[in-house]
Amino acid sequence: MCSIIGYYGNETAAPILVKGLKRMEYRGYDSVGVATENDNEIEVKKGTGKVNEVNSKVQLDVLPGKIGIGHTRWATHGKVTDLNAHPHPSNSGKIAIVHNGIIENFEELKNQLESEGYSFKSETDSEVIANILQKNYEITKDVKETILKTVSELQGHYAFVAMFENGQLAAARFHEPLIIGVGQDDFFLSSDVLGFIEYTDDAIYMENGNFVILEKDKFQILDFNGEHAKYGITKVSKEFGDAYKGDYAHFTLKEIYEQPETILKAGEKTADEIKSTADYIRHAKNIYITGSGTSYNSALIAKQILSKYAKIKAEPIMSSELQFSPDIIEDNSILIAISQSGESADVLDAVKIAKKANCKIIAIVNLLTSSLAREADVTIGMNCGPEIGVAATKSFTSQLVILYKIVKYLNEENLKIDFNQTSQSIGKILENPTNVQKTAKELKDISDIYVLGRGIHYPIAIEASLKLKELTYIHAEGIPGGELKHGPLALMDDNVFVIIINPNDSTYTDTLTSAREIKARGAKIIGISDVQSDVYDYWIEIPKISESEFPILEIIPIQLLSYYAALEKDTDPDYPRNLAKSVTVK
Numbered sequence: 001m002c003s004i005i006g007y008y009g010n011e012t013a014a015p016i017l018v019k020g021l022k023r024m025e026y027r028g029y030d031s032v033g034v035a036t037e038n039d040n041e042i043e044v045k046k047g048t049g050k051v052n053e054v055n056s057k058v059q060l061d062v063l064p065g066k067i068g069i070g071h072t073r074w075a076t077h078g079k080v081t082d083l084n085a086h087p088h089p090s091n092s093g094k095i096a097i098v099h100n101g102i103i104e105n106f107e108e109l110k111n112q113l114e115s116e117g118y119s120f121k122s123e124t125d126s127e128v129i130a131n132i133l134q135k136n137y138e139i140t141k142d143v144k145e146t147i148l149k150t151v152s153e154l155q156g157h158y159a160f161v162a163m164f165e166n167g168q169l170a171a172a173r174f175h176e177p178l179i180i181g182v183g184q185d186d187f188f189l190s191s192d193v194l195g196f197i198e199y200t201d202d203a204i205y206m207e208n209g210n211f212v213i214l215e216k217d218k219f220q221i222l223d224f225n226g227e228h229a230k231y232g233i234t235k236v237s238k239e240f241g242d243a244y245k246g247d248y249a250h251f252t253l254k255e256i257y258e259q260p261e262t263i264l265k266a267g268e269k270t271a272d273e274i275k276s277t278a279d280y281i282r283h284a285k286n287i288y289i290t291g292s293g294t295s296y297n298s299a300l301i302a303k304q305i306l307s308k309y310a311k312i313k314a315e316p317i318m319s320s321e322l323q324f325s326p327d328i329i330e331d332n333s334i335l336i337a338i339s340q341s342g343e344s345a346d347v348l349d350a351v352k353i354a355k356k357a358n359c360k361i362i363a364i365v366n367l368l369t370s371s372l373a374r375e376a377d378v379t380i381g382m383n384c385g386p387e388i389g390v391a392a393t394k395s396f397t398s399q400l401v402i403l404y405k406i407v408k409y410l411n412e413e414n415l416k417i418d419f420n421q422t423s424q425s426i427g428k429i430l431e432n433p434t435n436v437q438k439t440a441k442e443l444k445d446i447s448d449i450y451v452l453g454r455g456i457h458y459p460i461a462i463e464a465s466l467k468l469k470e471l472t473y474i475h476a477e478g479i480p481g482g483e484l485k486h487g488p489l490a491l492m493d494d495n496v497f498v499i500i501i502n503p504n505d506s507t508y509t510d511t512l513t514s515a516r517e518i519k520a521r522g523a524k525i526i527g528i529s530d531v532q533s534d535v536y537d538y539w540i541e542i543p544k545i546s547e548s549e550f551p552i553l554e555i556i557p558i559q560l561l562s563y564y565a566a567l568e569k570d571t572d573p574d575y576p577r578n579l580a581k582s583v584t585v586k
């Protein structure tokens, strides 16, 4: 999504804002802009492209003033153009705003404002906020009253920061993240702690329906009724500031390579939470598991391992679909919500629906301060550190490990898994990527890849195809092996590559047969297996391990393959086009 940032302090604001925006670029990166206030004047600089590109074009970081706001955009309303980039000044130029979210009634508000003589430069929904603020400020002459009146008129989801010409900053939160960083002599407003972690680790996670007004040396946090709101200052783990690529060319590569360690940290020190989750599972009428994107693919795996190793039935639900069939959720049940960020709007909506039906919520989440963690009855942390690459990699394997730990707790006898062994095996795959790199070269000019797997390997095939799509923009599709003859075989010809996920377990022989059927139609076969076969045109070897560990292991070479194919295709693996890491709008 978009990231918003604000600075109020004693330092020159623009360079601080630009640095913060750079760190939050994973949230949206099609345009960027900064505005500062100096001597009662607001100046705006913005443009399309990533932070560094726009900065070298227009010098975003060269603006006077110690108060400022900034934004990176992920377009929802209006194309990617300079005019649609934030900040948006109001008509008078005396107020400027940055916004993350969607204003659902913006057309109505825009029509009303236009009939009163206001004009609009952009196609965005956000620009209405600037002009409503102007209108209300001209009436009330008071920032607090202006915000109260404005939020009562806005419908939708939003977090915005408004900068007034008199040097006041105000920010409101409604179903989008907003955090205040409290420094020694300055304040930060940000969508993510990464926006200010370099300067302070004292943070206030603003509650939904609250707003803040910053003035010289003080701030007040109020609710949407104008009453003082309660808040607490939290120490943010400095580890979240550790978002540097180090010697790696990209965050995505670094995050793939962190997995031997991150899987060992997943769910660390959460024995009590795992026990409570297992208790909830044992006593629940129904078990639902939800997530979006990669996290949903973990839910698909969860269903399989719960039934295979603990004989427990669970229903995976795509978070974005639940609102269309909320009656699926029965009371006295539990919802396991999986989300790296804990801020995906669809997941939070699913939680809302489940809570309405009196379900208990178990969150598997990386950001322990996220909205999801705060909504949950039990929270299990992935502990995998910041994941900046837009395509999820290490968070996926951490989610799997936590799910395995829950199942292991439920039936220790049935599920024998040694995560140290898994970690070593991942290390082995990563040790020598030459073969994967060579195979990636072959994918450069192809337009279709299919990934085939059976049983528990089918959800991995879906996750593999998601990685390929996100990173390479090649059309990719997961196929359940047995369904090949029921349709997908019609697509096979010599322009196609098929990745066969084929570890030597109970699915092996049938999957090998599928590979032969595909090969007979001319398609090229990439085999991911611990056993070599003549059917593979390219064999990517994975270590031999116990059957239960294969899903965690077999996704690793495909993450790597997607990464190296992205390099071949000259796409940016960290920031795939049109995507954002944390989708906080619906």
Ligand code: G6P
Pocket (backbone or CB within 6 Å): 292, 293, 294, 295, 338, 339, 340, 341, 342, 343, 344, 347, 390, 391, 392, 579, 580, 581, 582, 583
């Ligand atoms: C976006 C990202 C995906 C991610 C999904 C769910 O679509 O691009 O990489 O899997 O959101 O994110 P979450 O933070 O809820 O796990």
